[in-house]
Amino acid sequence: MDKIFEYIPQGLIITLVAIVAAVGAMLGVISYLILLERKLSAWMQDRRGPNRVGPMGIFQPFADGAKFLLKEDVIPANADKVLFLAAPGIGLLTTMLAFAVVPYGPVGAAGAPWFLRFIIVPGVDIGIVFIFAVTSLAVYGVILGGWASNNKYSALGSLRASAQVISYEIPLGMSVLGIALLGSTLDIEKILTQQASGGFWSWYFWTQPLACLIFFTSAMAEANRLPFDLSECEQELVGGFHTEYSSMKFALFFLGEYTHVITTSFLTAILFFGGWHFPWIATAESAYAGAWIVKLLVLLAKVFMVIVLIMLLRWTIPRFRFDQLMNLSWKALIPLSLANMLSVMTVLQFGWDRWLLGPISIGLFVLAGVISVGFKRAEIRHRPSAAELSQQLVT
Amino acid sequence: MSDSAVQGVLYGSLAAGAIGMWLATSPRTAALRVLGAFLASAGLIAAVAMFSGPGGDVTNKILFWLFAGSALLSGVLMVTSREPVYAALWFALATLGTCGLFMMQAAPFLAAATIIVYAGAIIVTFLFVIMLAQQQGRSFYDYRARTPIMSIVASWLMLAALLWNFQAWQKAPMAAAGPALTAEAATNPFSQPSDVDQFDSLRALGLSLFGDYLYAVEIAGTLLLVAGIGAIAIAPRRAEGTL
Numbered sequence: 315m316d317k318i319f320e321y322i323p324q325g326l327i328i329t330l331v332a333i334v335a336a337v338g339a340m341l342g343v344i345s346y347l348i349l350l351e352r353k354l355s356a357w358m359q360d361r362r363g364p365n366r367v368g369p370m371g372i373f374q375p376f377a378d379g380a381k382f383l384l385k386e387d388v389i390p391a392n393a394d395k396v397l398f399l400a401a402p403g404i405g406l407l408t409t410m411l412a413f414a415v416v417p418y419g420p421v422g423a424a425g426a427p428w429f430l431r432f433i434i435v436p437g438v439d440i441g442i443v444f445i446f447a448v449t450s451l452a453v454y455g456v457i458l459g460g461w462a463s464n465n466k467y468s469a470l471g472s473l474r475a476s477a478q479v480i481s482y483e484i485p486l487g488m489s490v491l492g493i494a495l496l497g498s499t500l501d502i503e504k505i506l507t508q509q510a511s512g513g514f515w516s517w518y519f520w521t522q523p524l525a526c527l528i529f530f531t532s533a534m535a536e537a538n539r540l541p542f543d544l545s546e547c548e549q550e551l552v553g554g555f556h557t558e559y560s561s562m563k564f565a566l567f568f569l570g571e572y573t574h575v576i577t578t579s580f581l582t583a584i585l586f587f588g589g590w591h592f593p594w595i596a597t598a599e600s601a602y603a604g605a606w607i608v609k610l611l612v613l614l615a616k617v618f619m620v621i622v623l624i625m626l627l628r629w630t631i632p633r634f635r636f637d638q639l640m641n642l643s644w645k646a647l648i649p650l651s652l653a654n655m656l657s658v659m660t661v662l663q664f665g666w667d668r669w670l671l672g673p674i675s676i677g678l679f680v681l682a683g684v685i686s687v688g689f690k691r692a693e694i695r696h697r698p699s700a701a702e703l704s705q706q707l708v709t
Numbered sequence: 710m711s712d713s714a715v716q717g718v719l720y721g722s723l724a725a726g727a728i729g730m731w732l733a734t735s736p737r738t739a740a741l742r743v744l745g746a747f748l749a750s751a752g753l754i755a756a757v758a759m760f761s762g763p764g765g766d767v768t769n770k771i772l773f774w775l776f777a778g779s780a781l782l783s784g785v786l787m788v789t790s791r792e793p794v795y796a797a798l799w800f801a802l803a804t805l806g807t808c809g810l811f812m813m814q815a816a817p818f819l820a821a822a823t824i825i826v827y828a829g830a831i832i833v834t835f836l837f838v839i840m841l842a843q844q845q846g847r848s849f850y851d852y853r854a855r856t857p858i859m860s861i862v863a864s865w866l867m868l869a870a871l872l873w874n875f876q877a878w879q880k881a882p883m884a885a886a887g888p889a890l891t892a893e894a895a896t897n898p899f900s901q902p903s904d905v906d907q908f909d910s911l912r913a914l915g916l917s918l919f920g921d922y923l924y925a926v927e928i929a930g931t932l933l934l935v936a937g938i939g940a941i942a943i944a945p946r947r948a949e950g951t952l
Contacts, residue, residue: 397794440817440911447821450829454801457833461794461840469840476837480830487825500911 324428332434336413344572345375351625358629385561390464393558397462402559402566405455409573412448415441416580420590420609421503424601432610433503441502442490445581446483449536453479455570456538456545460555471554474636475545479536481640485647486532489525492658493518493585496668502581506589511598517588521668522658524675526586528651533581535643537574540628544636579620587616646682653678719759719872726752727865734857756872772813780806797835801828818911 349364349371356363364371389398419432426432438444453476460472494500496518497508509517519526535542546554553559556567583589590596590609600608634642657674660666698706729748732741763773780803787799804827811820918926 394794397798438817440821443818443821443825447824447829450825453829453833454798457836457840458794458798461836473837473840476833480833483825483829 328429328431329434331429332431335430336418336434337410340410340413340573340576341569343576344569345379347572347576347621348378348568349374350622351628354622354625355629358626382562382565387561387563388558390558392464394462394464397458398558399563401455401459401462402563402570403455404458405452405570406566406573408448408452408455409570409577412445412452413573413577413580415444415502416577417503417506417584417589418580419613420596420606421506423590423606423609425603426606436503437501439499439501439504442494442500442581442585445577446487449574449577450479450483452536452570452574455567456555459559459567460545463555463558465558467551467553468555468557471545471551471557475538475555478538478542478544478639478643481643482532482535482542482647485528485643485651486536488648488651488655489528489532490585491651491655492522492525492671495655495658495662496521502584506584506591507598509588510591513597514588514591514593517586517591519586521671522586522654522675523672524650524654524679526582527679528647528654529585530578530582532643532647533578534624534627535639537571537578539571539575539624541631541634542639543633544639547633575621575624576617579617579624582620583613583616589613589616646686650678650682715759715876719756719876720869722752722755722759723865723869723872724752726750726756727861730861730865731858734861756868760872760875769813773810776806776809776813778806779803780810793839794836797832797839800835801832804828804832816914818914 352374353363353371355361364374367373367377389395414434415438417433419430420426421432421436456475456479457472460468460470460475463469493505497505499505499508505518538545543554545551546556551557556564559567590613591598592612596605596609596612654675657678658671661668661671661674726749729745729750729752732745733749734745763770765773783799783802783806787796787803790796790799804823808820808823808828811817811823
């Protein structure tokens with residue numbers, strides 16, 4: 315066995331293991347996340363959810379997978395075949411590629427087996443920008459799929475998607491700039507180790523709560539998750555951009571969306587909640603045997619909590635109207651993220667205490683709330699009454 | 710070959726390429742157009758052949774030809790494709806190929822920023838417009854070349870200027886492998902590269918942008934701001950009934 319390893323470069327094995335672990339775990343986990351989402355939806359709506367296949371329905375993902383594979387594969391008659399077939403692939407490929415720089419475990423932890431690295435591409439010093447760049451390409455899948463279907467509902471869905479993704483990319487990028495300034499790096503691994511070595515109170519959530527909110531909201535919009543899934547809303551657009559898609563091609567779109575959700579959850583946990591760090595049990599100093607397993611479990615638990623939060627939000631907040639969606643991005647999130655970035659720059663430039671950033675963030679949030687409520691009240695006060703409106707119509 | 714001979718061949722092949730392209734766009738017989746296309750590509754290849762190939766090991770060479778070739782091929786397909794949507798997509802692929810070249814030059818931030826701005830935002834906006842104006846069949850103006858001579862002269866002049874610059878750089882001794890920003894090239898003390906940098910590759914870029922090229926950055930920013938204000942001023946108001 316050792317003889318064989320002599321001829322294979324160790325780096326190759328490590329990278330292959332990292333890729334296989336990430337992709338394999340991703341595909342397996344996604345099928346069970348779908349089951350979890352269906353169960354959670356059911357519980358929130360006082361139903362039972364899927365419970366026919368196996369005890370508690372735990373074999374439902376296999377049934378779903380078989381159904382995806384066996385269903386008829388329809389390509390509409392006047393569709394643009396090349397793009398129609400390419401679109402789901404582009405969607406999945408780009409979201410999967412973004413995961414390459416996300417550390418999914420304690421990178422470089424002592425005691426871990428040599429072939430486990432927990433990140434596919436280590437040491438990318440523009441990690442966050444790389445993720446934004448690659449996920450900004452994911453919209454091509456949605457746009458091309460909608461356009462190539464030669465269906466008006468699909469085209470409308472993809473038009474909405476392109477407007478939405480372009481709008482929400484701006485606050486998404488700007489919200490992370492605060493962390494980049496505070497840690498003076500864009501490397502995700504370094505941001506994680508900074509928080510881990512700083513302890514519980516150096517989690518960036520405490521200094522950047524507003525940025526966390528903006529990041530989470532924009533990332534949900536980027537992933538087309540439910541409060542923001544206007545590109546596929548059922549009441550208006552049948553299925554939106556994937557109306558014409560069936561069987562495995564539809565499944566690829568679905569996989570892409572869930573991969574996006576998982577990447578977002580990893581990023582939220584790592585950038586704002588300390589990654590694998592947790593006081594007492596998983597710190598930078600913890601050196602007991604099996605510490606790396608605990609760190610891995612802590613990170614995965616945090617990610618799982620974020621995913622569950624996203625699923626709960628799905629049935630908690632109703633879908634936005636399209637003008638509300640655009641207003642939220644352009645009139646609320648972008649100014650707020652700019653103000654947040656400016657406050658970080660001010661604090662760093664004048665060498666003030668970093669803890670000021672928490673209250674500043676809360677103050678900005680309250681200010682934004684007061685302004686928006688004030689505007690709405692002024693608008694309601696000056697709204698023309700029914701009599702005035704009819705008068706206007708007559709004249 | 711002497712310097713003047715090299716320059717003669719370079720500009721001769723460029724001129725031949727320009728004439729070939731003019732022949733290819735002119736609405737004459739098909740044989741002339743084929744001849745023109747042949748002449749244009751031959752001129753281009755002859756001009757590019759004056760430069761030495763990519764340096765580095767085999768992997769580097771393969772990657773270079775992969776990225777450069779895909780960028781070039783997508784560029785050609787973008788110009789020649791008849792469907793506007795496909796043209797936009799080939800544009801996106803050309804951008805991605807160029808970003809690969811940026812990556813090979815150890816400029817990952819530039820690559821990522823180009824992907825975000827061009828492939829992620831600008832071309833998506835193009836697609837948006839193309840889908841809104843989705844026409845059945847193509848209009849007559851898609852087949853016609855207006856003022857072909859002007860555009861051919863402009864494009865080949867720009868190519869000649871670029872190649873002349875590259876040639877000048879190639880002669881300079883600092884073209885050997887190493888950091889893109891060498892100590893001699895850095896005009897301000899901040900942007901001199903250091904081997905051990907606790908900050909990342911972004912530091913050198915930021916210091917260079919806001920040190921060496923401060924005025925250029927500020928002028929570009931002001932220009933963008935003015936353009937943004939102008940766009941808002943031009944855009945019709947809701948009261949005017951167009952939105």
